[in-house]
Amino acid sequence: MNTTFFIRDPKRAKKVMEDVEQRYARLLASVTDYVYTVTVEQGQPVMISHGAGCEAVTGYASDEFEADPFLWESIIHPEDLATLRAHTDGVLDGQKPPPVELRLTHKKGQMRWVKHTTVAHRNELGQVIAYDGLVSDITERRLIEEQHRLGEQRLQAIMDHSPAIIHLKDLQGRYLLVNRRFEQLFGVKRGEVIGLAPHDLFGSGPADALRNHDRQVLAGGRPMEFDETLPHHGELHTYISVKFPLLDAAGAPYAVCGISTDITERKRAEEKLNRAYHELSASESALKTTLQELKAANEQLRAAQSRLIQAAKLESVGTLAAGVAHEVKNPLQIILIGLDYLDCNLKPGDADAPSVLADMREAVTRADKIIYGLLEFAAPGEFKLKEEDLNALIEQSMLLISGQAVTCQVEVIRDLDPSLPLVRIDRSKMQQVFLNLFINAMQAMPRGGVITARTRAGRCDEGLLLDRAAFPQFAAGEPLVKVEVQDTGTGIAEDHLGKLFDPFFTTKPVGVGSGLGLSVVKKIVDLHGGAIDIRNAPQRGAIVTLVLRTRKDKTT
């Protein structure tokens, strides 16, 4: 305090001095702090007076201090004694040492923290003549500080043992606090990081994102969760970060705390799992495809098997037929020339006998036709294959049935592809095929109708579309010719469709068909390397489809 008084009246001055001293004494008496005064002569302490507060601070009364000049130093904690002495020496030396904090033992035995402050008094020459010591009890404050320190330690310990990265940043985005995990992962020391920003550590890319997140948290004033990416040891790690603002007593944010958990491994595992899942579903669909292919292959095998069985059946029927035919021919011969003999030796007047004989002769002719058909089927004979114009052959076959067609009121429509290539066939055998098909069609239309003969050429599955279930034997891209014979007749009963090519299968009245026509047709088509299919047309009637291979590179 540097207040200077200028008082001229000595009386009045004395009064003022007295007032000041009284006020000072009252002040001293009212403070709980311990105040002592040391009188100094020749740089050495010569007398100490102890203020009233000494009892409150140390437990010892002032007379106890006066009785024992060593009492003061004896209650000072031995470790703090040097500090105290250095301080005192400084004061005696005329310096102004800063206050020191010391431990002392209270008379009741507790340890107390005190703050020791000294103020020197000097004479006109500037020599120290006395100094006052102020000893304040700061135990409470030290305890609080200690607790605070423990709390900080506890917090740091918890933070340091967390597997997550924990960091605290001020409003400018500078690190206030980081944990050990942070140090380990980013290879930095705590002391180096404090005061730095993420930009100094991670480069602008990742740091921009972090700053952006911090700002969102500060703006929102509430905890938020982010995916964050940070590089460490040369690779990017993914973190899930919980960030929240720290608020001061007034509720204003002063820092952002982040707790970041490394989920890189988890993410990788997830990705792996995802990949595995996708691979699994891919292989599952591949399995499904394979299964379908297997099923399809199985179906084809079945179809092939049934075709083989059918072929074997036809073969055995053929072999049997040839043997039977020869055996039947001789009896027919006997009957026929027997009839000739009877014809010439009829008793006159027998009116019915000639017609009986005629019926018998007719029966022999019919039986002979069947046998001829059987033999044709069993051994169609040699093929004379030549490049032929199928359209012309169809025209010619139509001409042969045209008379019958007029009689049956059947109209014949030609829908022939003019660009049809030549096809290598046995002309007479193939004519037999077409005649058979036309006659069948006419017989399916007893009340008249329309026969349409259609030809088309093209590559299988490209220019020429086939029902691949019915014609599995042709390869895609193979050059083919397709002939369709369609009628508007009664169609075919579903349960007959599978038997159409069986020898002796017939739906015609007795004597009209031998049941061999279509089986011979099929045999001829098979021998040409072709295929034939019969099904009901969408609206009505039946449609016969015949497919033959054409030679490659030979289109006319």
Added chain:
Amino acid sequence: MNNRDGRSSPRAGGSGAKADKKRILVVDDEPSITRLLKLNLEQSGDYLVRTENGPVAALVAVEEFQPDLILLDVAMPGMDGGELARRIRETTPRVPIVFLTALATKEEVSKAEGVIGGLPFLAKPVNMQEVLSCLDKHLTA
């Protein structure tokens, strides 16, 4: 079983009244066929018919009967018609031979024909009209 009746003479050039009748040898392993052919042919009055039902007897009959034409079944047990025809030709090269065959298709017949080369045939069942016109054709040739 041989089936010789009284009208067949052992040697050629029999009685004058029937000298213009053509001598036909019918060989088939079916007796009913040979018998009916004989009945039908002789009924016409133009033919003298001898029938045989086996290949060996047929060879003997060719020697004894000196036929103007032989109707020969292609398929017989013991010796097929082709072989029999070849053996007949060894002793009697000029006699016309017509095959009777139950092998129905023309291709098959032409194969059988191939064995002895270009011989005509009648496919069973054949009626008498066809037989007669065939005989006419080959006897006058």
